[in-house]
Amino acid sequence: MPIDSAQIKKLDQLDKISTHINEFYIHDSSLIYLDGNSLGRLPKKTITNINDFMLNEWGDQLVNGWENWINEAQISGDLLAENVLGAKKGEALVCDTTSVNFYQLCSAVIKLNPDRKIIITDAANFPTDRYILEGIADTFGLKLVIIDNEETDANEYERITPDLIRPYLNNDIALATFQVLQYRSGALNPMREITSLIREYDCLTVWDASHAAGSVNLDFAKNNIDLAVGCTYKYLCSGPGSPAYLYVKKSLQKKLQVPIQGWFAQKDQFEMGPKFIKSEDIRGFQIASPSILGLRCVNTAIKIINNASIPEIVKKAQKGTDIMIEFYDQWLKSLGYKLMTPRDKYKRGGHISIMHENARSISVALRNFENVIVDYRKPNQIRIAMSPLTTSFSELYEGLKKIRNVTENKTFKKIKDFDGKKIY
Amino acid sequence: MPIDSAQIKKLDQLDKISTHINEFYIHDSSLIYLDGNSLGRLPKKTITNINDFMLNEWGDQLVNGWENWINEAQISGDLLAENVLGAKKGEALVCDTTSVNFYQLCSAVIKLNPDRKIIITDAANFPTDRYILEGIADTFGLKLVIIDNEETDANEYERITPDLIRPYLNNDIALATFQVLQYRSGALNPMREITSLIREYDCLTVWDASHAAGSVNLDFAKNNIDLAVGCTYKYLCSGPGSPAYLYVKKSLQKKLQVPIQGWFAQKDQFEMGPKFIKSEDIRGFQIASPSILGLRCVNTAIKIINNASIPEIVKKAQKGTDIMIEFYDQWLKSLGYKLMTPRDKYKRGGHISIMHENARSISVALRNFENVIVDYRKPNQIRIAMSPLTTSFSELYEGLKKIRNVTENKTFKKIKDFDGKKIY
Incomplete structure (x- = not known):
């Protein structure tokens, strides 16, 4: 039975570590960020701690700070x-x-x-x-x-x-x-x-x-x-x-x-x-x-x-990748994608990889037209991640839906020029 | 002829790069910091730039930032x-x-x-x-x-x-x-x-x-x-x-x-x-x-x-070490110190080293009693630096005077216990 948005909402409600997202700095709340496996988000407390360090340690203690460092x-x-x-x-x-x-x-x-x-x-x-x-x-x-x-x-x-x-x-x-x-x-x-x-x-x-x-x-x-x-x-x-x-x-x-x-x-x-x-x-x-x-x-x-605790983080990563694979079965398989990640949740981490002949254009189209960040890997794979502390199930749902749309509507075909850019 | 405080004031007035100290964060303006050769001071602009980086690059651009980084x-x-x-x-x-x-x-x-x-x-x-x-x-x-x-x-x-x-x-x-x-x-x-x-x-x-x-x-x-x-x-x-x-x-x-x-x-x-x-x-x-x-x-x-420009920085380092050596001749030589640094300014950088049998206790006494930071090196040397962007000639003058006083008054003898601490 296909997953719907109500079920996704339910998953977010049941998510024991969902509130940790509030501890991170979110600049653009409409961004769907499925690349936390490349670069994780910025914790708000990091901003405070770095400023404390600069002013109260380096700036104040100077070389004496090395006693502690x-x-x-x-x-x-x-x-x-x-x-x-x-x-x-x-x-x-x-x-x-x-x-x-x-x-x-x-x-x-x-x-x-x-x-x-x-x-x-x-x-x-x-x-x-x-x-x-x-x-x-x-x-x-x-x-x-x-x-x-x-x-x-x-x-x-x-x-x-x-x-x-x-x-x-x-x-x-x-x-x-x-x-x-x-x-x-x-x-x-x-x-x-x-x-x-x-x-x-x-x-x-x-x-x-x-x-x-x-x-x-x-x-x-x-x-x-x-x-x-x-x-x-x-x-x-x-x-x-x-x-x-x-x-x-x-x-x-x-x-x-x-x-x-x-x-x-x-x-x-x-x-x-x-x-x-x-x-x-x-x-x-x-x-x-x-x-x-x-x-x-x-x-x-x-x-x-x-x-948050590693056991809860791992559970959420497993559930997140489960959900991604369900969306893959439901929406992406028929659009020419191939799942490259094990279906057994004990054989995965926080990301899955899907192969598609237009992987690169699709990745760029998602960034340029849909405000979705995924990770392209040469020659033809797209990695999508659940970063347990900062990704919600709804974000996964919206992101995967947009991958489907961009592929189905072929909007990725508008991407002609990569501006010599690399995607990391 | 011995150098006096009026001459020192004059040197500060003539110092072409004296105002750069205003670009650095000074927590304690009474501290005499002669250890910029171990750890330099914190530029104010670093605080701004690090915050900009956190909020506007890492926090905002996320993985896309790597295009620039x-x-x-x-x-x-x-x-x-x-x-x-x-x-x-x-x-x-x-x-x-x-x-x-x-x-x-x-x-x-x-x-x-x-x-x-x-x-x-x-x-x-x-x-x-x-x-x-x-x-x-x-x-x-x-x-x-x-x-x-x-x-x-x-x-x-x-x-x-x-x-x-x-x-x-x-x-x-x-x-x-x-x-x-x-x-x-x-x-x-x-x-x-x-x-x-x-x-x-x-x-x-x-x-x-x-x-x-x-x-x-x-x-x-x-x-x-x-x-x-x-x-x-x-x-x-x-x-x-x-x-x-x-x-x-x-x-x-x-x-x-x-x-x-x-x-x-x-x-x-x-x-x-x-x-x-x-x-x-x-x-x-x-x-x-x-x-x-x-x-x-x-x-x-x-x-x-x-x-500030390297030529001006070098000139100031040379003048600063010149002055330190003059103070050494004037005040410290007779107190059991030995100069370990070349007298030729073209054979030096920004610091001099002076040897004294009580170097360690003197260094600690300067920190504990006089708010002067110098750098002790085992077994018996003290390094004193002119860090051209942040050290004034007056600071050198006050610092060297305190080295003289601590040595002359033997207040360093109060230092019995190093608390297992190292001095860097």
């Missing part, structure tokens, strides 16, 4: 670990970029097994991860094996399953690394099974949780995850270019050595001694001064997430 | 190159931390000459640079040669001169790296001569300009500098943990390959293609999304610097 990558890391990652205090840092953290952890893993010669990852992994691995492989004379999971007709498109990777596993593998949630298709990988399968070959797995954090249960402790990195500007709503994070399971912290050993990793940092002596805890993974402005954005957003 | 590390890099570094457009990026940029450029240089086995630097180099070099040397089986320049009785304490380094030069050197201005002593190294001497051995020099930028003429183009990095939170007043910069001379950009090859270095970034193909320009040195908040802080501060 010096450990702040760890403080934010603890907040993130306990409220988002399902990890323990002292297992995460908020710092640098996902790319730098990824390079650091992957290189450290490789260093553990210098005789092993293979790195495995998948073709659908996010470009920066693949490019960085290519660089690491070049530098250390390793072979980068890229598992092909981009066949669009595959049973589980892009999803990393034990069956997919088993043929590639052997005792020459130095490192395995995947995304927790595939950035394009939105397929959620079985972290626990994959990590444990790879561990049978005495190899560690580095997970990139960028597209997952804030939309799925990461439960790093329960899933026995060893290493992970990710960004905070998507569902974690910390702003463009906000600091990333890294997670290192406690038991691995002493033995892993990152390649960029900066002064924040030094045991007695302000001794400024002649030789590097690594901190044996998570601090041994920090390079340099973190952006304090950036950390305050992260702290603020995580507190909102904590109030 | 995507090249912003280069835009800020150009601003910095032309107004601070004396370099050309397209030769600098503002991104990441000094440590990450340092690792990237040093590793790229080493990769150029894989058969060479020696890295040279000096013992007085900033810890993070030394620790990172130690890590690089370990990884690639190179020898890290650390030139001893910490003899406090040396003729030119800490200063890197051709005579100092000549004995260490040979054709096995893969990389040489020094600070432009020694962080502790404040000695300004002869960049041009050192770079050119090392180039005779077909070797490149990476300069860390952190403690120099915004207080000396860097003139990278005129000095034929190849590579440099630095931070923006000191004289460049961009806030705690603000993004750092890297500079790569145009002619080297194509052939240097950094180890962390992220997606921002990819030629067609949003093609997201399977193989890494490096941008041949400065973009080939960018790893990932920069902090846009951070870049706006940098842009704002550089515009103030540009209005």
Whole structure:
């Protein structure tokens, strides 16, 4: 039975975390924003906290402020670990970029097994991860094996399953690394099974949780995850270019050595001694001064997430993607779209991806004519997200209806020129 | 003839850039802040620009903002190159931390000459640079040669001169790296001569300009500098943990390959293609999304610097350090202090360092009893800075007088307990 607007209204009424939208700054209330998986909205409290920081800390305390700021990558890391990652205090840092953290952890893993010669990852992994691995492989004379999971007709498109990777596993593998949630298709990988399968070959797995954090249960402790990195500007709503994070399971912290050993990793940092002596805890993974402005954005957003609670957030993401798939079945399938995301809600995060030959023009038409923001991915996919803290079911309904209309009425055909613009 | 307060007043009246202090947020006008070389003050315009960014860009444009933000590390890099570094457009990026940029450029240089086995630097180099070099040397089986320049009785304490380094030069050197201005002593190294001497051995020099930028003429183009990095939170007043910069001379950009090859270095970034193909320009040195908040802080501060102009800033730094040395001669020398900074103004930046056996207690006493902030460096030095945009000659006068008083009256002896605090 098709879903109607009354049912959607009901879903919004039942939504336990619907009021959190009031904690975010909304400039244009008519905008339908289905791209919170690319850049999350601005929390109102971030505006206050950033101003407080500028006036009362940087402006007032000046250099004395460092007495408080010096450990702040760890403080934010603890907040993130306990409220988002399902990890323990002292297992995460908020710092640098996902790319730098990824390079650091992957290189450290490789260093553990210098005789092993293979790195495995998948073709659908996010470009920066693949490019960085290519660089690491070049530098250390390793072979980068890229598992092909981009066949669009595959049973589980892009999803990393034990069956997919088993043929590639052997005792020459130095490192395995995947995304927790595939950035394009939105397929959620079985972290626990994959990590444990790879561990049978005495190899560690580095997970990139960028597209997952804030939309799925990461439960790093329960899933026995060893290493992970990710960004905070998507569902974690910390702003463009906000600091990333890294997670290192406690038991691995002493033995892993990152390649960029900066002064924040030094045991007695302000001794400024002649030789590097690594901190044996998570601090041994920090390079340099973190952006304090950036950390305050992260702290603020995580507190909102904590109030809403990850279990409720995940439930809403699952319901939201369920609804999107129902709309797809009801409205879009017959218009030439193909669903690229698993139908099982436990195999998804907060976004779905739909393929259409006119995906690019449709995405631009939605922006230009309908005030709907979706995310286009080359060559022919559109990602649509439920960002649980800020997206209502009605917004999804209106957005999907407009996707239908633009496709059905062929208004997207008016889009001739992309002005050399990229869509992110 | 001793300087008196009338002469100091005169200097403030003649100071062409004295009014720029009005562009900065001053919380406590009685504070004497002589530590702008650790953390620069907050520009008022930064407060406005950060709020504008939050409300009108992140909050309003959401993901569409990336159309404008995507090249912003280069835009800020150009601003910095032309107004601070004396370099050309397209030769600098503002991104990441000094440590990450340092690792990237040093590793790229080493990769150029894989058969060479020696890295040279000096013992007085900033810890993070030394620790990172130690890590690089370990990884690639190179020898890290650390030139001893910490003899406090040396003729030119800490200063890197051709005579100092000549004995260490040979054709096995893969990389040489020094600070432009020694962080502790404040000695300004002869960049041009050192770079050119090392180039005779077909070797490149990476300069860390952190403690120099915004207080000396860097003139990278005129000095034929190849590579440099630095931070923006000191004289460049961009806030705690603000993004750092890297500079790569145009002619080297194509052939240097950094180890962390992220997606921002990819030629067609949003093609997201399977193989890494490096941008041949400065973009080939960018790893990932920069902090846009951070870049706006940098842009704002550089515009103030540009209005004041580097030549005027440098003149004031030289005059300020001259005056400090005169006060040292007049008041401090007889109290057990020793000047650790060159007397020649062309061999200094914006700070001087004075050694005293009670340096730590004196620094704390100045903070606790006199509302004067100086910078203590283990084991026994005090750094005092003229930050040209925000420090007046009267402030220097009052500050130095208080250093004299605290030392003379021995009020520093009341400081028994450092509360486990560090002074930065």
